[in-house]
Amino acid sequence: MKNSLISYPLHHDEQLRARARKVIPNGMYGHLSTMLLPTGRVPQFFARGEGAYVWDTDGNRYLDYMCAYGPNLFGYGQPEVNAAFVEQMQAGDVLTGPGPAMVDLAENMTGMIGHADWAMFCKDGTDASSIALMIARAHTGRRKIIRARRAYHGSASWCTPIRHGVIAEDTAHQIFCDYNDTASLQAAIDEAGDDLAAIFVTPFQHDTFAPQAMADPAYMRLARDACDRLDAVLIADEIRCGFRLSRDSAMTLNGVAPDLSTWGKVLANGHPLSAVLGSDRLRAAAASIYVTGSYWYGAAAMAAANVTMRLIRETPYLEKLSRLGEALRTGLDEVATRHGYAFQQTGPVEMPLFLFEGDPDMRLGYRWTTEMLARGIYVHPWHNMFLNDAMTEDDIAQTIAAANESFAALRQCEAELTAPPELAILRKMVDH
Amino acid sequence: MKNSLISYPLHHDEQLRARARKVIPNGMYGHLSTMLLPTGRVPQFFARGEGAYVWDTDGNRYLDYMCAYGPNLFGYGQPEVNAAFVEQMQAGDVLTGPGPAMVDLAENMTGMIGHADWAMFCKDGTDASSIALMIARAHTGRRKIIRARRAYHGSASWCTPIRHGVIAEDTAHQIFCDYNDTASLQAAIDEAGDDLAAIFVTPFQHDTFAPQAMADPAYMRLARDACDRLDAVLIADEIRCGFRLSRDSAMTLNGVAPDLSTWGKVLANGHPLSAVLGSDRLRAAAASIYVTGSYWYGAAAMAAANVTMRLIRETPYLEKLSRLGEALRTGLDEVATRHGYAFQQTGPVEMPLFLFEGDPDMRLGYRWTTEMLARGIYVHPWHNMFLNDAMTEDDIAQTIAAANESFAALRQCEAELTAPPELAILRKMVDH
Numbered sequence: 001m002k003n004s005l006i007s008y009p010l011h012h013d014e015q016l017r018a019r020a021r022k023v024i025p026n027g028m029y030g031h032l033s034t035m036l037l038p039t040g041r042v043p044q045f046f047a048r049g050e051g052a053y054v055w056d057t058d059g060n061r062y063l064d065y066m067c068a069y070g071p072n073l074f075g076y077g078q079p080e081v082n083a084a085f086v087e088q089m090q091a092g093d094v095l096t097g098p099g100p101a102m103v104d105l106a107e108n109m110t111g112m113i114g115h116a117d118w119a120m121f122c123k124d125g126t127d128a129s130s131i132a133l134m135i136a137r138a139h140t141g142r143r144k145i146i147r148a149r150r151a152y153h154g155s156a157s158w159c160t161p162i163r164h165g166v167i168a169e170d171t172a173h174q175i176f177c178d179y180n181d182t183a184s185l186q187a188a189i190d191e192a193g194d195d196l197a198a199i200f201v202t203p204f205q206h207d208t209f210a211p212q213a214m215a216d217p218a219y220m221r222l223a224r225d226a227c228d229r230l231d232a233v234l235i236a237d238e239i240r241c242g243f244r245l246s247r248d249s250a251m252t253l254n255g256v257a258p259d260l261s262t263w264g265k266v267l268a269n270g271h272p273l274s275a276v277l278g279s280d281r282l283r284a285a286a287a288s289i290y291v292t293g294s295y296w297y298g299a300a301a302m303a304a305a306n307v308t309m310r311l312i313r314e315t316p317y318l319e320k321l322s323r324l325g326e327a328l329r330t331g332l333d334e335v336a337t338r339h340g341y342a343f344q345q346t347g348p349v350e351m352p353l354f355l356f357e358g359d360p361d362m363r364l365g366y367r368w369t370t371e372m373l374a375r376g377i378y379v380h381p382w383h384n385m386f387l388n389d390a391m392t393e394d395d396i397a398q399t400i401a402a403a404n405e406s407f408a409a410l411r412q413c414e415a416e417l418t419a420p421p422e423l424a425i426l427r428k429m430v431d432h
Numbered sequence: 433m434k435n436s437l438i439s440y441p442l443h444h445d446e447q448l449r450a451r452a453r454k455v456i457p458n459g460m461y462g463h464l465s466t467m468l469l470p471t472g473r474v475p476q477f478f479a480r481g482e483g484a485y486v487w488d489t490d491g492n493r494y495l496d497y498m499c500a501y502g503p504n505l506f507g508y509g510q511p512e513v514n515a516a517f518v519e520q521m522q523a524g525d526v527l528t529g530p531g532p533a534m535v536d537l538a539e540n541m542t543g544m545i546g547h548a549d550w551a552m553f554c555k556d557g558t559d560a561s562s563i564a565l566m567i568a569r570a571h572t573g574r575r576k577i578i579r580a581r582r583a584y585h586g587s588a589s590w591c592t593p594i595r596h597g598v599i600a601e602d603t604a605h606q607i608f609c610d611y612n613d614t615a616s617l618q619a620a621i622d623e624a625g626d627d628l629a630a631i632f633v634t635p636f637q638h639d640t641f642a643p644q645a646m647a648d649p650a651y652m653r654l655a656r657d658a659c660d661r662l663d664a665v666l667i668a669d670e671i672r673c674g675f676r677l678s679r680d681s682a683m684t685l686n687g688v689a690p691d692l693s694t695w696g697k698v699l700a701n702g703h704p705l706s707a708v709l710g711s712d713r714l715r716a717a718a719a720s721i722y723v724t725g726s727y728w729y730g731a732a733a734m735a736a737a738n739v740t741m742r743l744i745r746e747t748p749y750l751e752k753l754s755r756l757g758e759a760l761r762t763g764l765d766e767v768a769t770r771h772g773y774a775f776q777q778t779g780p781v782e783m784p785l786f787l788f789e790g791d792p793d794m795r796l797g798y799r800w801t802t803e804m805l806a807r808g809i810y811v812h813p814w815h816n817m818f819l820n821d822a823m824t825e826d827d828i829a830q831t832i833a834a835a836n837e838s839f840a841a842l843r844q845c846e847a848e849l850t851a852p853p854e855l856a857i858l859r860k861m862v863d864h
Binding site: 034054055067099110118124126133138156158161173288289293298301378 | 448451452454455456457458460461462463464466475476477478479480481482486487489498499500501502503504508509514517518521522523524525526527528529530531532534535538539542549550551552555556557558559562565566567568569575587588589590592593594596597598599601602604605696697702703704706715717718719720721722723724725726727728729730733810
């Protein structure tokens with residue numbers, strides 16, 4: 001079976017993994033761990049990134065559809081962004097106060113995001129989610145939050161999807177509903193009663209291991225109306241989808257404005273920066289909480305973000321992502337059909353997720369992913385992917401050609417496949 | 433009264449503040465906000481940093497004893513650190529997996545820190561504190577933590593010192609004791625009983641608004657013994673003092689090894705990076721929790737940290753900080769005495785805190801700080817400060833000379849001083 005894969009040895013990667021196992025728990029942790037990905041064929045470590053490509057430590061190049069799980073919007077190492085970063089770094093980055101770049105960035109973002117009157121900056125998406133939660137509770141003086149089952153908002157103890165080390169109080173006063181299910185949202189609103197502080201929504205549904213779905217406007221309308229009626233806070237989590245679907249809040253696509261929105265990933269095209277944006281109604285509450293971080297106000301990432309905001313406003317990147325995404329979706333549909341596979345592509349074309357229908361233990365998905373990796377295309381078997389502005393039509397064509405070969409190779413070995421053992425690990429972790 | 437201050441207009445700073453008030457809650461937030469510092473004389477924004485100095489946006493230069501509240505250990509913009517950062521950034525920073533620099537750094541740090549067998553990296557000190565808490569709870573399956581009243585461990589909802597937006601559950605199962613008070617620590621241990629997960633300690637006491645104190649070995653011994661007896665976890669928070677008192681854990685000065693230690697601030701000499709280090713006993717628990725962040729594995733900050741670790745190991749920076757700190761303490765004592773002030777310098781000389789005895793509303797401290805700032809020396813009236821390796825003996829001599837003038841100026845206007853109104857804001861925030 002292994003012979004059907006194009007050979008690419010991962011000697012250096014193996015050596016690094018062996019060293020890492022000694023000095024890092026599990027050898028790696030968090031969302032970039034390959035523990036739940038096809039064993040032996042997915043590099044854990046990368047040596048280089050440029051434009052749309054990454055190189056592993058053995059010199060293999062991949063067209064990278066993960067984009068660092070989001071941050072790469074204009075290409076790895078985008079020259080204008082990095083020039084601004086280095087120039088500001090040389091002048092001064094993390095100092096005893098912020099630089100003018102912070103004010104510029106707050107003006108830039110509030111000018112671009114319709115619902116926003118003010119901005120707070122932090123480092124990671126989890127920071128932004130946690131700040132939004134605190135602002136909502138400070139504003140309302142209430143405790144309950146409603147969020148969709150399986151929606152990811154970060155990995156603090158109140159929201160991490162795996163609850164080792166988490167106590168019952170960490171997750172108290174959270175009511176779960178099903179995304180796009182207005183009846184379950186209404187039930188959650190009723191349950192929260194006069195203790196409702198906030199409803200968290202993602203502008204579309206991008207859970208792992210499941211098809212993605214665009215938002216039902218009725219679901220978003222219900223959330224907005226409930227927050228209006230109860231003086232609660234609608235929080236849009238745009239950390240993953242921000243600026244890939246719109247130059248404004250992605251909630252504009254749903255016809256509903258949030259009170260707070262949380263941003264991260266692409267803000268500085270890969271340099272560490274996240275943000276909470278809010279309306280005047282929440283300004284006093286935002287000013288009342290105490291949150292901070294040693295590096296939150298570093299000017300270099302903010303200078304990089306100001307260039308990123310200009311690229312977002314002034315270049316046709318958004319239309320390009322949409323055009324390339326459409327071409328990819330159509331092309332993959334064609335080759336999948338040609339090989340007789342029910343290949344499910346869901347979510348916005350700029351952020352696709354691939355699943356095989358009738359593949360409950362994901363053996364098809366894991367093998368197809370491995371075949372794509374062996375052909376230099378880094379795709380993911382159960383997490384949404386991302387397009388970026390450095391990708392070209394030729395990249396898309398090569399992806400479709402590799403997919404054609406990978407479907408053929410899959411057909412060849414399909415009968416021999418077994419359930420991926422990696423997913424048993426996940427089940428054990430979640431079931432704890 | 434204002435005439436006694438050397439004139440330095442802050443026009444650009446005022447303009448930036450006016451713009452910031454429109455688009456940032458309070459115009460600034462967190463530990464770098466100048467809201468609680470002397471109004472009108474402390475710049476909020478900085479344009480530049482180099483070595484031991486910062487420049488505000490009006491071109492005024494300050495010898496910076498805040499060191500960005502810690503991160504500046506080898507001087508702002510240290511050339512070797514920044515060269516490594518830029519080189520790695522150009523190769524690849526935040527990618528779809530970590531780089532080899534992460535393994536190097538874990539090996540470097542576990543090699544340097546005696547108690548540590550493994551390392552996890554994150555972005556801010558709060559991340560590190562929260563991860564340590566989760567690991568302790570995962571390891572023990574218990575809930576209670578003991579920590580010293582007023583000790584700062586970050587600003588997540590479980591630990592932020594100002595509780596707006598925080599609900600009762602966020603701070604559940606925390607028992608507070610008084611630093612260095614073994615009776616109160618023993619009472620806390622008794623109260624926790626068989627539900628004790630962890631004891632948090634800082635290697636010395638560095639609370640704000642109060643004199644600092646070195647650790648009483650008996651206090652640390654009691655914490656260690658209780659954790660041993662109960663299989664609980666001793667967590668040393670070295671975020672603020674790490675590598676300024678020792679090339680190993682600062683707990684070595686107290687004769688006690690922690691199970692987990694948390695690090696931040698100086699790790700990459702200002703580039704965003706923090707860490708949790710632990711012993712083998714905690715490895716399985718560390719491997720079981722799910723924590724992550726979009727930028728935690730960025731290779732550029734890790735490459736910068738590897739250079740910082742080399743500078744820590746191979747240069748006499750530590751002996752220099754100690755020598756300069758002693759000279760500063762002695763010199764300030766002399767000039768304070770000359771002017772008849774009971775000037776209280778506490779904590780290690782590398783991380784001094786200045787308070788005036790008999791100054792309950794801090795009117796002397798605020799005015800003296802302002803006089804120092806007007807003379808180009810950035811000191812803080814109620815937070816500990818930091819020395820860095822870029823400081824020189826001449827810098828210390830100039831500080832002492834400025835202090836001499838500032839004590840004289842203080843004496844001149846002392847009778848006219850009133851309580852700083854800024855501290856009333858704080859009281860209002862904390863009392864909420």
